[in-house]
Amino acid sequence: MGTTNRKHIVVVGAGFGGVKVAQLLSKEPVDVTVVDRNNFHLFQPLLYQLSTSELDENEITYPIRAFFRNKPNVNFFMAHAEGFRPEEKILVTDHGNLAYDYLVLAAGATTNFFGMESVEKNSFGMKTLQESIAIRNHVLRSFEQASRSGDPEERRRLMTFVCVGGGPTGVECAGALSELLYNVIAHEYHGINLQEARVVLVEATDKVLAMMPESLQQETVRVLRDVRHVDVRLGAQVMDYDGRELKFKDGQVLPTATVIWAAGVKAVSLMKELGTETDRAGRVVVTPTLQIREHPEIFAIGDCANFMQDGRPLATVAPVATQQAVVCVENIKTLLRGGSNLKNFVYKDVGAMATICRGHAVVAMGSMKMRGFFAWCAWMVVHLMRLAGTYTNLTVVYKWFWNFLFGLRLGRVISDTEMRD
Amino acid sequence: MGTTNRKHIVVVGAGFGGVKVAQLLSKEPVDVTVVDRNNFHLFQPLLYQLSTSELDENEITYPIRAFFRNKPNVNFFMAHAEGFRPEEKILVTDHGNLAYDYLVLAAGATTNFFGMESVEKNSFGMKTLQESIAIRNHVLRSFEQASRSGDPEERRRLMTFVCVGGGPTGVECAGALSELLYNVIAHEYHGINLQEARVVLVEATDKVLAMMPESLQQETVRVLRDVRHVDVRLGAQVMDYDGRELKFKDGQVLPTATVIWAAGVKAVSLMKELGTETDRAGRVVVTPTLQIREHPEIFAIGDCANFMQDGRPLATVAPVATQQAVVCVENIKTLLRGGSNLKNFVYKDVGAMATICRGHAVVAMGSMKMRGFFAWCAWMVVHLMRLAGTYTNLTVVYKWFWNFLFGLRLGRVISDTEMRD
Numbered sequence: 004m005g006t007t008n009r010k011h012i013v014v015v016g017a018g019f020g021g022v023k024v025a026q027l028l029s030k031e032p033v034d035v036t037v038v039d040r041n042n043f044h045l046f047q048p049l050l051y052q053l054s055t056s057e058l059d060e061n062e063i064t065y066p067i068r069a070f071f072r073n074k075p076n077v078n079f080f081m082a083h084a085e086g087f088r089p090e091e092k093i094l095v096t097d098h099g100n101l102a103y104d105y106l107v108l109a110a111g112a113t114t115n116f117f118g119m120e121s122v123e124k125n126s127f128g129m130k131t132l133q134e135s136i137a138i139r140n141h142v143l144r145s146f147e148q149a150s151r152s153g154d155p156e157e158r159r160r161l162m163t164f165v166c167v168g169g170g171p172t173g174v175e176c177a178g179a180l181s182e183l184l185y186n187v188i189a190h191e192y193h194g195i196n197l198q199e200a201r202v203v204l205v206e207a208t209d210k211v212l213a214m215m216p217e218s219l220q221q222e223t224v225r226v227l228r229d230v231r232h233v234d235v236r237l238g239a240q241v242m243d244y245d246g247r248e249l250k251f252k253d254g255q256v257l258p259t260a261t262v263i264w265a266a267g268v269k270a271v272s273l274m275k276e277l278g279t280e281t282d283r284a285g286r287v288v289v290t291p292t293l294q295i296r297e298h299p300e301i302f303a304i305g306d307c308a309n310f311m312q313d314g315r316p317l318a319t320v321a322p323v324a325t326q327q328a329v330v331c332v333e334n335i336k337t338l339l340r341g342g343s344n345l346k347n348f349v350y351k352d353v354g355a356m357a358t359i360c361r362g363h364a365v366v367a368m369g370s371m372k373m374r375g376f377f378a379w380c381a382w383m384v385v386h387l388m389r390l391a392g393t394y395t396n397l398t399v400v401y402k403w404f405w406n407f408l409f410g411l412r413l414g415r416v417i418s419d420t421e422m423r424d
Numbered sequence: 425m426g427t428t429n430r431k432h433i434v435v436v437g438a439g440f441g442g443v444k445v446a447q448l449l450s451k452e453p454v455d456v457t458v459v460d461r462n463n464f465h466l467f468q469p470l471l472y473q474l475s476t477s478e479l480d481e482n483e484i485t486y487p488i489r490a491f492f493r494n495k496p497n498v499n500f501f502m503a504h505a506e507g508f509r510p511e512e513k514i515l516v517t518d519h520g521n522l523a524y525d526y527l528v529l530a531a532g533a534t535t536n537f538f539g540m541e542s543v544e545k546n547s548f549g550m551k552t553l554q555e556s557i558a559i560r561n562h563v564l565r566s567f568e569q570a571s572r573s574g575d576p577e578e579r580r581r582l583m584t585f586v587c588v589g590g591g592p593t594g595v596e597c598a599g600a601l602s603e604l605l606y607n608v609i610a611h612e613y614h615g616i617n618l619q620e621a622r623v624v625l626v627e628a629t630d631k632v633l634a635m636m637p638e639s640l641q642q643e644t645v646r647v648l649r650d651v652r653h654v655d656v657r658l659g660a661q662v663m664d665y666d667g668r669e670l671k672f673k674d675g676q677v678l679p680t681a682t683v684i685w686a687a688g689v690k691a692v693s694l695m696k697e698l699g700t701e702t703d704r705a706g707r708v709v710v711t712p713t714l715q716i717r718e719h720p721e722i723f724a725i726g727d728c729a730n731f732m733q734d735g736r737p738l739a740t741v742a743p744v745a746t747q748q749a750v751v752c753v754e755n756i757k758t759l760l761r762g763g764s765n766l767k768n769f770v771y772k773d774v775g776a777m778a779t780i781c782r783g784h785a786v787v788a789m790g791s792m793k794m795r796g797f798f799a800w801c802a803w804m805v806v807h808l809m810r811l812a813g814t815y816t817n818l819t820v821v822y823k824w825f826w827n828f829l830f831g832l833r834l835g836r837v838i839s840d841t842e843m844r845d
Contacts, residue, residue: 071612147502151501272845398819418554
């Protein structure tokens with residue numbers, strides 16, 4: 004790194020935004036270093052399918068280095084970015100310092116428990132591969148524990164799965180857990196009593212999928228309740244969870260061994276280290292040109308950046324990050340040429356979509372609304388197109404097809420069993 | 425379990441032998457309980473492909489319960505079998521006791537370090553899924569560490585991968601590691617110096633693949649050395665490994681961060697708990713009818729049993745276990761009918777095969793010997809036919825095909841990175 008006289012651009016994070024930035028910069032006469040604590044790009048929108056045993060690690064990850072196989076000017080540096088020395092243009096990591104000419108922060112977000120320590124300690128976030136594997140192992144192990152238990156109360160607690168948060172992640176996870184329960188578990192646990200099992204979706208406001216038109220919100224709740232037997236609880240605010248009982252603000256208590264928390268995100272803590280303005284979710288405030296005002300050689304994009312548009316910060320979704328990546332690279336190229344006429348970013352809304360379960364999805368693009376089977380097909384096509392590689396896409400197509408036909412989920416591996424002899 | 429008046433047969437272990445026993449018994453008017461500490465059947469012969477990022481967890485495992493989806497008389501009990509109370513016909517597990525009428529021990533084997541504590545502590549066994557994932561993570565992380573290191577000695581140590589044991593596992597693992605190195609790593613680590621990297625195969629005797637004819641042994645060594653650039657060291661006996669330097673009996677020292685130990689197996693420690701005769705490898709000695717002499721209601725098959733044939737114990741390979749499963753079930757059926765004329769087991773040798781690398785394998789069946797490309801195709805067909813399910817087979821075919829064409833391994837996930845925010 005930095006062995007040539009070319010400018011060195013360091014990109015923190017290999018999510019949708021960071022990979023796009025590095026891909027665009029790879030065509031320029033610059034040196035690029037991608038920093039990530041993981042050696043893989045993670046397709047976060049499908050994490051819930053790993054958690055529910057439908058897809059495997061390989062399908063929702065892609066080796067970061069594989070993106071840059073034929074790009075000798077792009078290097079990968081596996082490390083955890085920990086801080087900054089902006090005056091010296093140095094990024095501090097747990098494996099040493101990296102000097103940069105330009106720095107792009109695309110470090111992403113983590114789960115926001117809003118300061119509820121008991122919930123943070125006892126429930127599962129679902130933002131990383133490691134968390135998703137932990138959910139899969141825990142859910143499968145809970146069924147095994149229930150199958151060994153002679154206590155109906157304990158079985159009910161073990162087979163009550165709660166997703167908190169009515170956004171796409173919570174909705175998709177609840178639907179997929181319900182499918183796992185009724186299409187797989189029901190057939191393979193010969194003594195199971197399905198009356199003792201349930202999936203609960205908890206949302207603090209009075210609606211799910213806030214970004215969707217009202218008719219699609221209602222359709223989503225209807226499908227979850229009627230088709231997938233999910234216990235949807237709107238206006239239910241979580242107060243506390245000790246690992247055994249989930250407590251709500253209105254005094255209700257729900258015994259459960261599994262709480263998946265998908266009710267909020269915040270920027271990774273690295274962003275605080277800049278010492279510049281951040282919003283309530285820890286996202287660093289950027290200029291219309293995506294720069295940090297105090298350090299114009301530092302750009303921030305995606306979930307870790309607060310970009311105001313129409314008086315509101317943009318949502319933490321992949322299209323924002325990839326669109327910002329394009330403008331970020333254009334602006335860096337302008338600066339490299341010695342120019343100063345930087346471009347302002349404007350987000351073009353691409354709509355929203357969420358899958359509810361096999362054969363059911365909701366899609367809203369501009370004034371167009373879709374629901375049901377065709378919306379579900381559209382959801383699949385969009386997600387397949389966005390997945391990293393042809394190779395990956397085909398195994399995903401294959402697994403989805405198989406699951407559609409036979410309801411079989413062979414990703415049911417409890418991989419963290421402690422081995423003694 | 426045991427809620428009917430039917431006889432209850434407990435099977436310990438869901439490997440090749442245990443699954444076969446349960447499948448055959450599922451057609452009989454008996455209740456069967458399969459006990460395993462994992463919830464999946466593991467296809468051990470392909471573990472090395474997980475360790476080397478070619479296949480994923482899903483392809484080499486199969487959910488135990490999925491075998492018995494339509495067999496209501498077969499239950500699964502996820503637990504670690506810990507001991508016996510043979511007088512009461514009770515199996516003791518870490519999740520409670522199971523009463524049986526007949527007990528089939530198909531508990532398998534673990535790595536044998538022959539009492540070398542330093543080696544056991546610092547090197548990797550490769551008998552479980554968990555161990556294989558640990559190897560994959562460690563190998564990939566070693567390359568990342570090497571890519572960040574400015575010290576050539578340290579880089580050499582990090583990129584020296586040693587497989588100990590010239591059996592099929594050691595040979596296949598060394599070949600696959602070499603392919604990973606030269607076909608993948610070489611292309612994606614832009615600054616890598618391949619002179620600093622190597623794969624070493626260590627064998628204490630003067631030959632590899634002891635069960636093969638001499639001509640195929642020599643062919644194997646030739647391909648490893650000439651085609652795959654593996655440093656094959658015959659007659660090299662390991663004495664000590666502190667995690668940094670591998671020491672040999674003849675005084676040689678090899679700095680390496682990775683030792684994969686495939687030089688021996690022993691029965692799981694459960695077998696000792698029977699208190700009956702075991703051999704040096706901890707395998708319980710069985711009668712010609714596969715029973716424990718002192719407890720004729722207990723059968724033992726596969727890697728955990730010592731069955732003498734032609735004056736030698738049978739090898740610990742899958743065909744022995746599956747052939748024994750058939751005779752074991754026949755004998756149990758005879759006993760259930762009140763008969764006493766049990767069948768003696770005789771192993772029918774099905775030959776041996778090992779793959780060396782892409783396009784090269786060796787196969788010996790009776791007087792038939794094969795090598796090279798067609799042997800490799802035969803190896804693939806046999807392994808695909810033996811894999812658990814159609815679904816799995818097809819993704820494996822797909823991945824092998826892709827790997828054959830493009831040398832791409834997308835299973836390169838370091839999954840144990842500790843996540844902080």
